[in-house]
Amino acid sequence: MQGRLIYLMGPSGSGKDSLLQAARAPLEAHGCRFARRVITRSAESVGEDALGVTPDEFERLQGEGAFALSWRANGLAYGIPREIDDWLSAGQDVLINGSRGHLEAARQRYPQLLAILLQVDEAVLRQRLLTRGRETPEQIELRLARSRKLQQEDRERTVILDNSGPLQQTVSRLLHLLDEARQCA
Ligand SMILES: Nc1ncnc2c1ncn2[C@@H]1O[C@H](COP(=O)(O)OP(=O)(O)OP(=O)(O)O)[C@@H](O)[C@H]1O
Ligand SMILES: O=P(O)(O)OC[C@H]1O[C@H](OP(=O)(O)O)[C@H](O)[C@@H]1O
Numbered sequence: 001m002q003g004r005l006i007y008l009m010g011p012s013g014s015g016k017d018s019l020l021q022a023a024r025a026p027l028e029a030h031g032c033r034f035a036r037r038v039i040t041r042s043a044e045s046v047g048e049d050a051l052g053v054t055p056d057e058f059e060r061l062q063g064e065g066a067f068a069l070s071w072r073a074n075g076l077a078y079g080i081p082r083e084i085d086d087w088l089s090a091g092q093d094v095l096i097n098g099s100r101g102h103l104e105a106a107r108q109r110y111p112q113l114l115a116i117l118l119q120v121d122e123a124v125l126r127q128r129l130l131t132r133g134r135e136t137p138e139q140i141e142l143r144l145a146r147s148r149k150l151q152q153e154d155r156e157r158t159v160i161l162d163n164s165g166p167l168q169q170t171v172s173r174l175l176h177l178l179d180e181a182r183q184c185a
Contacts, residue, residue, distance in 0.1 A: 003088040005110045006032075006178065007098040010118030011147035012074065013129040013140075015163040015170070016097050017048040019118065022171045023095075027178070032093040038067070038079040048097065069109065071102035074143060093178075100150040103158075114181055115158045116174070122147075124164060 008016055024034060037050045040058050053061070058077045062070055067079035084094045088110075098106060100117070107113060120128070122144060129140045159177060163170045 001091050002112070003033075003090065003092040003094060004181070005084070005088060005106075005113040006093060006095040007103065007106055007110075007113045007115045008095060008118060009098040009100045009103065009115065010163075011100075011120070011125055011150075012143040013125040013132065014118040014120045015128070015167065016118055018167055019163065019170055019174065020048065020095065020097060022167055023174050026171075026175055027095065030093075032095055032178075033084070033087045035080050035084050035094060035096045037097060038081065040077045069096075069098075069102065069106055071099045071105075073099050073101055074139075074146070101146075114178075116161050116177070117155075117158045118161050118163050118170075120162070120164050 008020065010016055020034065028034070037048065038053055038058065038061065039050045040053060040055050041050070042052050055077065058079065061067065061079060066082055068082045068084050070077065070079040072078070078099065080096050084096065087094050098115075103115060107115075125147070126140065126144060129135065129143065130137070135143065159181075161170060161173055161177070
């Protein structure tokens with residue numbers, strides 16, 4: 001049986017990386033795999049364990065068909081390595097850090113994907129992004145504006161996960177909803 005693609009998305013600063021890190025051990029214990037993203041951002045940058053490449057390297061990899069999914073946002077290019085298809089074919093669930101802007105294209109390639117939208121209100125988001133300090137205040141405002149624009153899309157087929165409270169609470173909710181989804185599959 002084919003594994004399920006779990007597509008975690010949400011505004012910049014909603015806590016996707018934090019949640020992926022915190023939920024990783026318990027989910028791996030259930031056989032779930034995690035994709036390491038390829039991003040045209042320096043490897044030293046704060047945040048997830050992504051592979052940082054130059055725009056030229058990204059183009060080359062894309063041309064070679066190295067990505068199962070790829071998109072551009074916030075002035076960066078993002079790729080999800082093709083190996084997720086091997087994991088899915090082997091029946092393993094795969095969790096990825098996705099983009100709301102790319103959800104429709106991702107659904108076309110993976111019709112069974114489970115979309116989870118991580119949600120936090122805008123004042124909290126702004127504060128978290130400023131505290132994280134990875135982007136300038138101007139870049140943060142652009143990210144918040146992008147979030148507002150994407151807010152209404154594809155709500156009815158998306159599971160909402162609130163991350164306004166403590167991270168551990170969100171981890172427990174994620175594990176619970178993935179259990180439920182497994183039982184419905
Ligand atoms: N539940 C939480 N409570 C308090 N702070 C949190 C919580 N979740 C995440 N944070 C903090 O918010 C900031 C943004 O989180 P994180 O980098 O995980 O977001 P992200 O959604 O991955 O953002 P981006 O898409 O821009 O990479 C981090 O500094 C993180 O420590
Ligand atoms: O705004 P949307 O389309 O949801 O997401 C755009 C991209 O921005 C964020 O990346 P990061 O903040 O650079 O890590 C997300 O992880 C996503 O890949």
